[in-house]
Amino acid sequence: MRYYKGIEEAAYADSISYNPVIKQDDLLSIIVSSPSAEATANFNVASFGVGTSGAVPGETVEQPTYLSYLVDNQGNIEFPVLGTLKLGGLTRSAALSMIKTKLRSYIKDPYVTLRIQNFKVSVQGEVKSPGSFPINTERITLPEALSMAGDLTIYGRRDNILIIRENEGKKTYNYVDISKADFINSPFYYLTQNDVVYVEPNKVMMNNSAIGPNITVILSSISLLLLTYSIFTRRQ
Structure with a gap:
């Protein structure tokens, strides 16, 4: 799965400077x-x-x-x-x-x-190793955070990654498409302290999750019926 499509044009755009902002509970x-x-x-x-x-x-x-x-x-x-x-x-x-x-x-x-001292980001969803990660440098990018979490699984959506951020006491959110390189010039390329990154599952994973439990119930029911039928026919 290709990342950073259009990097040739995005690399020459105005880059976003980053300077961490002190927040409540820091x-x-x-x-x-x-x-x-x-x-x-x-x-x-x-x-x-x-x-x-x-x-x-x-x-x-x-x-x-x-x-x-x-x-x-x-x-x-x-x-x-x-x-x-x-x-x-x-x-x-x-x-x-x-x-x-x-x-x-x-x-x-x-x-x-x-x-x-408590600068950290959390990565959830369809990544190999979700969790909260302490950041020693006070400067981390979205690709770096995803790499710390082992990168996306094959079921993770690259085009709709949710970033939840607190700004002046209010929760804000934004969706990022890492398959296109222009996100490197957005305000969400650099993460801030306590950002939450959520990788949404694709349709294949959601369908599997919905169908999986039903298949288990159906197979269990069929097995029970076959067992009952087998016992009944033996008695005839």
Whole structure:
């Protein structure tokens, strides 16, 4: 089954840029650093646990685990010293810029890393290995997600893949045809955190599913009738 029909034309169209947007219930890792470690101490809340060190085999050292920040239903987090920060609806780069601007009142030349820790997508339906997949890079395409699920089975519809997405607290959906290459320039080529991808079964699979149970019942009934008839004729 051929994918990406018309790739020659689609490849030269304007590509879609992608920058993840922070949403409600995102779990964020935010770490502040600067040339002065003492200056950043109040902005990094960490607990220490025992872990292994790669320098010396078997050696144990204390390793920090930094606090994560949950975006509430108003799009806010509570950050040390800075207080309430509204990050929901901002792109990752915009959120970094805002945090750096606020930190400059306390730190010279602050450096901030921000990651969405619970970034995942779910793939369901007619794929070989459906499931939810954690994404470490915060950037994944629809073909990559389908590949992680083992690709479509021969019964999956390539021309009508459903993507369910939450946008500003509302569920939205769109259908994508991966047999045609122009989908690589659509807003659904890149998936966002917690997207659900559903591959619809084709008519062959749906007909088999509908007929299968009925055939089982019919065959069982025929077997019972034949057995009854056989017992009755033997008694004659």
